[in-house]
Amino acid sequence: MRQFNNKVVLITGGSSGIGQATALRLASFGARVAVAARNQDALDATVARIAERGGTGLAIQTDVTIAEQCRNAVAKTVERFGQLDILICSAGLSMRAYFEDSELPAMEQVVRVNFFGTLYATHFALEHVKKQRGSLVSISSLTGKRGIPSYAIYGASKYAIQGLYDALRLELRKDGVHVGVVSPGFVDTPLRTNVLGPDGRPWSNPPPPPFRIWPVEKCVDRIVWLIARRKRQALIPWFTGPLLVLDHLLGDRIGDFILARKFPPMHSAPGSWQGQGSQG
């Protein structure tokens, strides 16, 4: 895709999963890609894979929960490449537990990574993306579109991202900045094996997803589509769009019925999974 040639992209969460796969794809289109996350080895490996494909990458060790480190990630990207066209906020942390079982520090950490990580990166990137009339993109989730049992706090962090980006889209229309939100269902990445339980520790044997798991490249296809066409929203899979509309028109009744059965309460021992009946 020629339109990405020479563009400068900063991807938080670029060390793994959707962020990493997007970095590799955009680099293959000729973009110069900075990847930001905590794991330096994984970042270096991503940059090495970019270089193997003849691309140019930059690794910037960043904890997105620390505003100053997000400022640094943006500054280093601009220092190295002279501009910033596209910010993709993909850093994220998942938690699967009913709200009443969940401990506050665990819930706070999910909000810090998912919401504040997006907010900080967007805040510091904005002036540069504005200069380029570029794109601000956030990787949200279908849990940011529809309340789902056991995803109360994860979903809340994604609803917050949706609210932030919906408002930004209108605020920045006059500046020619594209603002888009990508909302995937289950995608085949390490996120689910690291999903936190109610005490904030990853489940040793994570709950099985009750719906289809989509390949990461399918998700990258939608991210590329969203940026290339400057769309405001991409859902994965696409047919969840009409389903959400239908569900809403029917007073959420069908969705409530299905979701309550697909995501029953989890009777958990700390750090383990003893879910009941969610194999559906």
Ligand SMILES: NC(=O)c1ccc[n+]([C@@H]2O[C@H](COP(=O)([O-])OP(=O)(O)OC[C@H]3O[C@@H](n4cnc5c(N)ncnc54)[C@H](OP(=O)(O)O)[C@@H]3O)[C@@H](O)[C@H]2O)c1
């Ligand atoms: N996979 C799914 O089923 C799915 C579905 C819907 C939405 N999403 C969303 O997609 C995004 C990407 O997730 P993924 O599936 O690609 O998961 P992943 O493979 O686990 O990647 C998560 C990324 O976030 C980074 N990260 C986590 N905490 C961070 C922190 N404090 N500071 C900086 N980076 C941090 C991780 O890097 P380090 O550990 O190196 O910091 C990693 O690069 C997330 O926002 C997630 O909520 C995923």
